[in-house]
Amino acid sequence: MPEQTLTPEQTLTPEQARTPEQATTAARSRTVRFGYHGSTEVVDRIVRLAGRERADVQLVEYDIADPFRGVRAGELDVMIVKFGINEPDLVTSRVLTEDARAVVVGSGHPLAGRASVSIEELADYDAFAPPGVFPAYVWDDVVPPRTPAGRPIRRVRRVRTVPEMMRTVAAGDAVHISLVSLADLAPPGIEVVPIHDLPPAPVTLAWVRGAEEHDHVREFITTAEAEASR
Known part of the structure; x- marks a missing residue:
């Protein structure tokens, strides 16, 4: 019996044989x-x-x-x-x-320009309450209600978005206790300073x-x- 010769289409893998539309659909499904x-x-x-x-x-x-x-x-x-x-x-x-801890401050804030700050220092300034329906028990990790030494942190400012928070911080002495990764989003007039005595998230x-x-x-x-x- 003569040896069968495969056409190029028959030698394609299933992935290769897909039409562009089928390939796009498959990619989206993954x-x-x-x-x-x-x-x-x-x-x-x-x-x-x-x-x-x-x-x-x-x-x-x-x-x-x-x-x-x-x-x-x-x-x-x-x-x-x-x-x-x-x-x-x-x-x-x-x-x-992990994401290291940091504080967001305006460039004119007394803590701006520091290599790092202590969470104890942040009790001197207004911080932020949880936005919307953000779980309060998680916010206690983000913005602790008290410092390790027992000083209360004034979680009194209220905003719903990061840009709104940045504007509030830039305009006054409020601070946002957060994460180092926010530095990627900081506009001019904002500094993100590491907190050296809080563990990373x-x-x-x-x-x-x-x-x-x-x-x-x-x-x-x-x-x-x-x-x-x-």
Whole structure:
């Protein structure tokens, strides 16, 4: 029996044989809808841990005043969480990385220009209350109600967005106790000064319980966890 000769189309892999439209649809089906807030620098760290490229994720910035709405509504597959959460319907990954602590101040503030500051010094200035429905127990980690020495921190300023917070800080003596990654978003007139006596924030991924049943989402999470554990 004569040997059968395969045509070029018959030698293509299933991936190669797809039309451009089919390939686009397949790529979208594996895109991880990734919720984040603030700087994308920490996002990029996690994407690298997962062995992916930025093009493999659809970045969606969530509203800090209602942080879990998007993931609960099914609009996100995973979201970045900083500090620990205790939400019965949400699951979190292992700690994947950390974000160091810092304070956001105006460039004319008495603490501006310092190499670092102590959390004890920040009790001298107005800080911010939690925005919107942001969980109060998480905010206690972000902006502690008291310093380690017992001094109360005046959490009295109220805003709903990072740009609004930046404008408030730039205009007066208020401070925002936050994270070093906010330096990526700081406009002129704002400085982000490290806090040397607060531990860094642990960074994890969170998702709705059961949502990781999608293969590409589960693979993203487990690969990032395994690489972070090395």
